[in-house]
Amino acid sequence: MSINNLIQYRCRRGLLELDLIFEQFCENNLSALNDADKTLFLELLNHEDGELWTLLQQSQSPNKFSRLIKLIQDNKEPSGEH
Numbered sequence: 001m002s003i004n005n006l007i008q009y010r011c012r013r014g015l016l017e018l019d020l021i022f023e024q025f026c027e028n029n030l031s032a033l034n035d036a037d038k039t040l041f042l043e044l045l046n047h048e049d050g051e052l053w054t055l056l057q058q059s060q061s062p063n064k065f066s067r068l069i070k071l072i073q074d075n076k077e078p079s080g081e082h
Helices: 003-010 016-032 035-044 049-057 066-075
Strands: none
Touching: 003 016, 003 035, 016 049, 016 066, 035 066, 049 066
């Protein structure tokens, strides 16, 4: 299984909101991430859904995932339209 396929599989969460956020992020950005960012993304996905949701809702995330979280946050469509 390629790292892109593994990431897409691991992005399937139990929380619909996370599914939608990660699906859109993968569609728009996954191919542009370098290998280090993809590995970091997989590490981020090790968190439980509640922790992920909290991390993604914070305006500042002072940890090793901060740049990746900012990319994910910037990818969200505030209007909810596709």
